[in-house]
Amino acid sequence: MYKAVSTATRYCGVAAALLAWVIFAYNISVNPWFVFSEHAFSDLGGPLAADPNLYNAGMMVSGTLIILYSLRCLEDSSNKLETAGGAFLAMAGIFLIFIGVYPSGTRSHGFISYWFFAQADLAIIAWGLGLVARGERDLGAVVAALGFLSPLVAILVPWPSTAMVEAFGIVVMNVWVVLMQRVHG
Numbered sequence: 001m002y003k004a005v006s007t008a009t010r011y012c013g014v015a016a017a018l019l020a021w022v023i024f025a026y027n028i029s030v031n032p033w034f035v036f037s038e039h040a041f042s043d044l045g046g047p048l049a050a051d052p053n054l055y056n057a058g059m060m061v062s063g064t065l066i067i068l069y070s071l072r073c074l075e076d077s078s079n080k081l082e083t084a085g086g087a088f089l090a091m092a093g094i095f096l097i098f099i100g101v102y103p104s105g106t107r108s109h110g111f112i113s114y115w116f117f118a119q120a121d122l123a124i125i126a127w128g129l130g131l132v133a134r135g136e137r138d139l140g141a142v143v144a145a146l147g148f149l150s151p152l153v154a155i156l157v158p159w160p161s162t163a164m165v166e167a168f169g170i171v172v173m174n175v176w177v178v179l180m181q182r183v184h185g
Contacts, residue, residue, distance in 0.1 A: 009072035010184045013177035016065035020170065023058030027051060040162035042113060046104030056100035063096030069177070073127070076183055081130030085123045092119035117169050121151050124176050131183070143179055146172055 027044035028034050030051055034044060045055035067090050074086035095116035102108045128144025131137075150172040159165040 006072065006075060009068050009075075010181070012065045012072065013069035013180065016062045016069060017170075017174045017177055019058060019065065020062045023055060023062070027055045027058075035161075036163050036167075037160045038163075040104065040113075041166050042099065042104040042109065042162075044104075045100065052103060056103050059100035060097045063093045063098075063100070066090075066093030066096060069093075070123075072184060073123075073180070077130065078134050079130050081126050081133055083130075085126030085130055088119050088123035088126055092116055092123060095119055117154070117166075118151075120169070120173050121147050123147075124150070124173070127176075127180070136183075139179065139182060143176060146176055 024041055024044070027049065028036075031044060031049055033048070043049065045052045045059065049055060070086050070089035070093060073089055074083060077083040077086055095112055098112045099109070099116060102112055124147030125144055126147075128140050128142070128147050131140030131143055134140075150169060154165050154169060157165070157168075159168075
């Protein structure tokens with residue numbers, strides 16, 4: 001039983017990524033007013049959206065999958081940095097759930113959205129440094145660079161829309177999850 005759960009949680013990060021992109025695509029398709037270069041993804045869960053409940057539920061399920069994936073990261077951690085990375089990832093999952101609970105247009109939404117991305121970046125940085133500490137210098141350097149450079153690019157590039165910077169951050173998380181499959185092997 002434990003082995004089956006462990007195997008399943010290995011792919012929860014990939015499942016969270018795929019689900020999020022499917023939710024974005026579906027909700028964009030039913031909201032013709034949404035313009036990628038003008039809006040934020042969260043607008044798809046706001047009061048003007050055609051099917052906001054599906055978008056918000058999708059974010060909550062994706063957040064739950066991230067929390068489950070963090071359990072695999074914690075299981076595979078071999079030092080305190082990697083353990084901290086798993087904890088930051090669990091927090092990112094909680095904040096993604098809160099994005100669905102406090103959708104666009106609510107008072108707390110902006111703060112929650114920023115903290116989702118911040119916690120994910122902290123998870124990536126901690127895992128990158130942890131991999132270097134465990135002796136996996138090449139993979140660790142790539143992962144740490146992703147975590148350090150992602151927020152800098154997000155802040156310094158004059159993005160035309162919030163959705164574009166969100167897509168950038170999500171792609172960085174997706175790349176990290178794919179790279180982590182080597183750790184979980």
